[in-house]
Amino acid sequence: MRTMSNDLIIETQELTKSYGPHVALDKLSIQIQRGSTGLLGPNGAGKSTFFKTILGLIQATSGEGSVLGHDIRTEGLAIRSQIGYMPEYDALDDNMDAIHQVRYSGELLGMNPVVAMSRAHTAMEYVGLGELRYRPISSFSTGMKQATKLACSIIHDPQLIIADEPSNGLDAHARQAMLTTLSNMVNAGNRSVLMASHLMEDVEQVCSNIVLLHKGKLAAQGRIEDLKAIDREIEIHVWGMASELEIALGKEGLEVRREGRMMRIRHDGDKTTHRILKCAAETGAQIRRMHEYEASLEDLFLVIMERFGYGVKSSEDLLASPIEARKVDAPESMGGSGA
Numbered sequence: 001m002r003t004m005s006n007d008l009i010i011e012t013q014e015l016t017k018s019y020g021p022h023v024a025l026d027k028l029s030i031q032i033q034r035g036s037t038g039l040l041g042p043n044g045a046g047k048s049t050f051f052k053t054i055l056g057l058i059q060a061t062s063g064e065g066s067v068l069g070h071d072i073r074t075e076g077l078a079i080r081s082q083i084g085y086m087p088e089y090d091a092l093d094d095n096m097d098a099i100h101q102v103r104y105s106g107e108l109l110g111m112n113p114v115v116a117m118s119r120a121h122t123a124m125e126y127v128g129l130g131e132l133r134y135r136p137i138s139s140f141s142t143g144m145k146q147a148t149k150l151a152c153s154i155i156h157d158p159q160l161i162i163a164d165e166p167s168n169g170l171d172a173h174a175r176q177a178m179l180t181t182l183s184n185m186v187n188a189g190n191r192s193v194l195m196a197s198h199l200m201e202d203v204e205q206v207c208s209n210i211v212l213l214h215k216g217k218l219a220a221q222g223r224i225e226d227l228k229a230i231d232r233e234i235e236i237h238v239w240g241m242a243s244e245l246e247i248a249l250g251k252e253g254l255e256v257r258r259e260g261r262m263m264r265i266r267h268d269g270d271k272t273t274h275r276i277l278k279c280a281a282e283t284g285a286q287i288r289r290m291h292e293y294e295a296s297l298e299d300l301f302l303v304i305m306e307r308f309g310y311g312v313k314s315s316e317d318l319l320a321s322p323i324e325a326r327k328v329d330a331p332e333s334m335g336g337s338g339a
């Protein structure tokens, strides 16, 4: 079990970033606590822009924010020296051996070469590249490169790791290795991880919290468990008096979806089960089966998007990363690439 803590490590108020006329981040007020958080959203949602803005790599257009207590507008350097940032683009030098690349990232943070080298060995071990550390990066697969980028970002043993699409382009095996390493950082290492992804499964595997962005706007944030409760239902199978029960449940203020003898009742607080049973007793309906029906993060995403007012058909449409989606969001002339 993860320990609950209320410390905010990242906080923004009405954070806005425009690229010319294009609003990439639209008044985002976000709170991120210690632990593991997934930043989810389709291509062009603003995930990478959010990271670059809170790291002080690009200037916010308006609004405020802090990371580990430092102002994102004025203390970018302090922020970047205390967190580990794994960017989405390939930031590696093909001509270097992996170990020297990782050491170099330590030196950039001001470590002396001896300390940086010793830390580089530890970091390479941690990401599972111990054996391969003396090989040139040019010989690496995408998975090895991603792992090397992660090693670079943890060279100074930061409390918070910010990873932009860490599993992007990886095969199943490398992807699993990456997700396991990130999970270990949170669970065994007691570090915080904030990772951007457009893959629901990746986020569910590593994170207990999510921030959901859509077209630069905040669609949802919170504990995955709590958000799932938005869409929790209780399923019952009824024998006799089904219509009477349906009416009684409605009068009780519960929302019912009925298909013959099967009904799904929207969860409405701790007493929901009790209220259902009371209605059944009053109407003489027999409940043969009763169980909780919990939405997947995927279902939840659809529900949120539906309420948010976008005609989304499936999360595939939204999250799969169609090239077209990006083109709609920003013309190429505006540099709509991001990834």
Ligand SMILES: Nc1ncnc2c1ncn2[C@@H]1O[C@H](COP(=O)(O)OP(=O)(O)OP(=O)(O)O)[C@@H](O)[C@H]1O
Residues within 6 Å of the ligand: 019, 022, 023, 024, 041, 042, 043, 044, 045, 046, 047, 048, 049, 050, 088, 198, 329, 330, 334, 335, 336, 337, 338, 339
């Ligand atoms: N330097 C830039 N100049 C102009 N527009 C940009 C720039 N960088 C990003 N954008 C636009 O801002 C929006 C947000 O981009 P961003 O890269 O933050 O999205 P993202 O959620 O990281 O997407 P992806 O899943 O593709 O990585 C997009 O519409 C993008 O085209």
Ligand SMILES: [Mg+2]
Residues within 6 Å of the ligand: 047, 048, 049, 088, 164, 338, 339
């Ligand atoms: Mg991105």
